Amino acid sequence: MTKELKMAAARERARAWYWANKERKQVYDKKRRKEHPELYRAASKRNRERHPDRKNADTRARRAAIVIRTPPWAEVKAMRQFYRNCPSGMSVDHVIPLRGRRVSGLHVLDNLQYLTLQENIVKHTQHDGKM
Numbered sequence: 001m002t003k004e005l006k007m008a009a010a011r012e013r014a015r016a017w018y019w020a021n022k023e024r025k026q027v028y029d030k031k032r033r034k035e036h037p038e039l040y041r042a043a044s045k046r047n048r049e050r051h052p053d054r055k056n057a058d059t060r061a062r063r064a065a066i067v068i069r070t071p072p073w074a075e076v077k078a079m080r081q082f083y084r085n086c087p088s089g090m091s092v093d094h095v096i097p098l099r100g101r102r103v104s105g106l107h108v109l110d111n112l113q114y115l116t117l118q119e120n121i122v123k124h125t126q127h128d129g130k131m
Contacts, residue, residue, distance in 0.1 A: 065098045070107040078109050090114045097125040 001009075018025060033040050048055045070076070086092050093115045096105025105111045105127075115123065 062099070065104075066107050069098050069104065074106070074108045079107070079112065082109060082112050086114060089116060091117050091120045093120045093123065096127050100125045100127050103127055 083092050091114070093113050094105055094107070095111050095113050096103060098104055098107060
């Protein structure tokens with residue numbers, strides 16, 4: 001058996017095991033990610049460094065979402081001031097995310113809020129429906 005065939009067989013066994021144990025694997029991964037966040041941050045950094053094109057595409061998509069979701073009546077100067085006045089250790093967040101799964105908000109002053117960096121990371125693109 002050649003090396004390529006062995007590798008293909010190993011991939012197929014791993015794929016079959018994953019689908020047979022999907023829920024168990026997801027619970028394990030979630031627990032491990034919570035217990036060792038530094039490992040995942042380092043892996044994410046390596047991935048960004050290896051694939052800058054993917055990061056650039058995500059950045060372009062985010063900037064496009066801001067442009068698309070900024071209405072003509074938006075108070076752009078006031079929003080810039082809001083960003084400038086962001087307290088240290090905080091980040092500016094959209095109450096209703098610009099690229100949410102179920103709903104997408106506008107890039108307007110009333111949709112901005114300050115959150116700690118940790119709160120913003122946890123919130124990601126979630127929206128609880130309250131305004």
